[in-house]
Amino acid sequence: MxxxxxxxxxxxxxxxxxxxxxxxxxxxxxxxxxxxxxxxxxxxxNSKNNRRINLFSHDNKFPWNLLSEKLSQELKCDLIAIDNHAVVITSIEPSHIIHWLSEHYSELFVLSIGQTIDVYKxxxxxxxxxxxxxxxxxxxxxxxxxxxxxxxxxxxxxxxxxxxxxxxxxxxxxxxxxxxxxxxxxxxxxxxxxxxxxxxxxxxxxxxxxxxxxxxxxxxxxxxxxxxxxxxxxxxxxxxxxxxxxxxxxxxxxxxxxxxxxxxxxxxxxxxxxxxxxxxxxxxxxxxxxxxxxxx
Amino acid sequence: MENIDLDLNTQSVREINQFFHNLNSSDKREFEILHPNGAHNIAVGLDAPITVHIRGHAGYFIAGMNKQAEITIHGNVGWSVGENMMSGVIRVNGFASECAGSSGHGGLLIIDGDASSRCGISMKGSSIVVGGNVGHMSAFMAQAGYLLICGDADHGLGDSLYEAIIYVRGKIHGLGTDAREEQMEEPDYNKVSELLDMAKFNYDPKEFKRVASAKTFYHWSPNSKQFSVL
Known part of the structure; x- marks a missing residue:
């Protein structure tokens, strides 16, 4: 069905x-x-044309706080997390963030990218x-x-x-x-x-x-x-x-x-x-x- | 006549159906089923000369296997309303989704609005009257009975028909394989008139066309000797 x-x-x-x-x-x-x-x-x-990158972590205890700090310091992004899901809000080109994530947090799965979309699954x-x-x-x-x-x-x-x-x-x-x-x-x-x-x-x-x-x-x-x-x-x-x-x-x-x-x-x-x-x-x-x- | 209310906000479909199954078949009563909210399998397997009103939109397999009962759905229904009905009358005030009246052996199913695809698929002797249009592949492999359509029929009408007869008032957007339009004759006009009267639809039987099997797929004849080996 x-x-x-x-x-x-x-x-x-x-x-x-x-x-x-x-x-x-x-x-x-x-x-x-x-x-x-x-x-x-x-x-x-949104008026600033910021991108929203939705992420999924298989790990129930993933340290979103740590990632949030690093993203803020290194890429000036905000992160909002609930359970296994997080949204990164960024004004820079999303491919840079995706590349950075794949180098530092390859275990994370990208759920969606866009100016308007959030995906939970x-x-x-x-x-x-x-x-x-x-x-x-x-x-x-x-x-x-x-x-x-x-x-x-x-x-x-x-x-x-x-x-x-x-x-x-x-x-x-x-x-x-x-x-x-x-x-x-x-x-x-x-x-x-x-x-x-x-x-x-x-x-x-x-x-x-x-x-x-x-x-x-x-x-x-x-x-x-x-x-x-x-x-x-x-x-x-x-x-x-x-x-x-x-x-x-x-x-x-x-x-x-x-x-x-x-x-x-x-x-x-x-x-x-x-x-x-x-x-x-x-x-x-x-x-x-x-x-x-x-x-x- | 005693009027009993049953409410799907407070009772399960199983409880309500069991209540009907426990009725004495000689009981003549009228029942109301409130708040169907699209639930499936309401009033399935009834076997008593009772009247049931379902007040609202209902889900799949409503009034399936009906015997004797007169069931009215005051709303739309999902897939397979009146599936395998044996006798009695089912009336849908709104529209019906796919496979309405599939495999019905007897009785009458009336749909005031449109019926979706595969209406009357594999019907085996029941009558179906549709006030509006029917979707594609309606009366597919219908073996016996009558499908009367007051509106239009979508493509593939009567594909692989056996002995069932289809009457269409509106446009036929395409016949199925081995279905053909045939001349209306006196018994056809009488049958259309009878079905329209039973459904309380006011159309002239002369407006209807007849569709039946061309019998290029299917060759059975009561005079054939195909069973002689038995």
């Missing part, structure tokens, strides 16, 4: 409560995937993960979440969704892909590197490759329909958009609920039953190979 959730806030009141509404959505979809969970939250673009029951990283306190413009029942690759924090590629781009997937090895070989020949052997990572990097080639997100997804074989409902987040598509067979579920305040996306209605004004929301299912996109 796997569960997909997403929330797009249409006003500042909803943005301030994004976490309060998305946390129960993730917990509910724990019924569709208990192996791991993840959430990408997008916040409004871990292995374990979605309820534990939502509590651990305080999903209910998060604020932002939109978010994309996933609960995983692993089929195609191992259960680790790194194999959890969302997958990211480049800056401010993430993707979650319910389904399984049959030509992801071919996609991977094709992309690797172009110099694109992978972090895991997961099928979803292949479609995420494929999408980024198309965007870098100059495609609009719509054109990139039309090519995805042609080139990516398998079953999928994909929910994609960028700095100012949330995008939903299903494959031609549409055998992986999705439901959209729209009100004046928000757009909610979920694998099932029960994941959105707690949302305000849900009884009067416009509810509909996305059709196969159609692109559903909401933009800030």
């Amino acid at each position: 796997c569960g997909i959730v997403g929330l797009f806030a249409k006003n500042s009141k909803m943005r301030a409560s994004l976490g309060r509404y998305i946390a129960p959505m993730i917990v509910c979809m724990g019924d569709r995937g208990q192996d791991s969970a993840g959430l990408a939250v997008f916040s409004e673009q 871990d292995a374990g029951h979605p309820m534990e993960i939502a509590n651990k990283y305080r999903f209910n306190e998060l604020k932002g413009t939109h978010c994309v979440g996933h609960t995983r029942m692993a089929t195609e690759s191992a259960v680790t924090p790194y194999h959890s969704h969302p997958f990211i590629a480049g800056e401010d781009l993430c993707l979650v997937h319910n389904g399984s892909l049959s030509n992801h090895h071919n996609l991977r070989r094709m992309l690797e020949k172009k110099g694109i590197s992978f972090e895991t052997d997961n099928d979803t990572e292949a479609v995420c990097r494929y999408l980024q490759w198309r965007l870098l080639e100059g495609d609009s997100i719509e054109d990139a997804l039309q090519k995805t329909f042609e080139d990516v074989d398998g079953f999928y409902t994909l929910l994609i987040g960028t700095s100012n958009r949330i995008v939903l598509v299903r494959d031609a067979f549409a055998c992986k579920p999705a439901l959209i609920a729209e009100t004046d305040d928000y757009v909610a996306i979920g694998s099932e209605f029960r994941t959105m039953a707690h949302l305000p004004e849900i009884q009067s929301a416009q509810l509909y299912e996305p059709k196969p190979e159609e692109i559903y996109l909401w933009k800030i």
